[in-house]
Amino acid sequence: MLSYLDFLIIALKLLVVFICIVLFLKITGKTSLSQMSSIDFIGNMILGGIAGGIIYNPKLTIYDFIVGNPIIFMDQGKLKLDAFTSINLDLASFAVLLRMKNVFTIHDVEKAILEPNGQLSIVKKGDKDISVIVLENEQPVDDVLKQIGKDEKWLKSNLAKQGYKSFQGLYCVEYYDHRLFVIPNDAVK
Numbered sequence: 001m002l003s004y005l006d007f008l009i010i011a012l013k014l015l016v017v018f019i020c021i022v023l024f025l026k027i028t029g030k031t032s033l034s035q036m037s038s039i040d041f042i043g044n045m046i047l048g049g050i051a052g053g054i055i056y057n058p059k060l061t062i063y064d065f066i067v068g069n070p071i072i073f074m075d076q077g078k079l080k081l082d083a084f085t086s087i088n089l090d091l092a093s094f095a096v097l098l099r100m101k102n103v104f105t106i107h108d109v110e111k112a113i114l115e116p117n118g119q120l121s122i123v124k125k126g127d128k129d130i131s132v133i134v135l136e137n138e139q140p141v142d143d144v145l146k147q148i149g150k151d152e153k154w155l156k157s158n159l160a161k162q163g164y165k166s167f168q169g170l171y172c173v174e175y176y177d178h179r180l181f182v183i184p185n186d187a188v189k
Helices: 004-028 038-056 062-067 081-086 091-100 142-147 152-161
Strands: 071-075 109-114 120-124 132-136 170-176 179-184
Touching (some): 004 038, 091 120, 132 142, 142 152, 152 170, 152 179
Antiparallel strands (some): 071 109, 109 120
């Protein structure tokens, strides 16, 4: 059953997609169906299908759509081939990206992540793992928790050990070297 908030999110997505479609039609100069060729009509149907997929996909948030998510290419020294195919990256190009980070063999890499800003983050074997933000603005970051093999229940219990009964009042929680580092709201200006 959809809640009021779910309907509000769908309505917001619908509004954004409607504005995008109107802008697309204004840019292409099409104002009515009689002016559309069959190619234009097919293009609009494809655009409508994409819009529908965006609107009704509950896992796709506006933030994820605009900013994106990190893509993990290697984890625990193993290549994740589905990540390569998801962005059409071949191993030769990946090797070039590694060399740009002064890593000259794939065997030296423990973890490789393509960040949303396009930068490649590398953790070499024997190095400490990178830190990740597992809670931001009092909300757990489920995708990140899943990537590190944890869940919201684990986060709550570990924060309770540090004296935090809930996520309320927590600006940020960072996970690094198997420890949680908490930044409460009152520590942020």
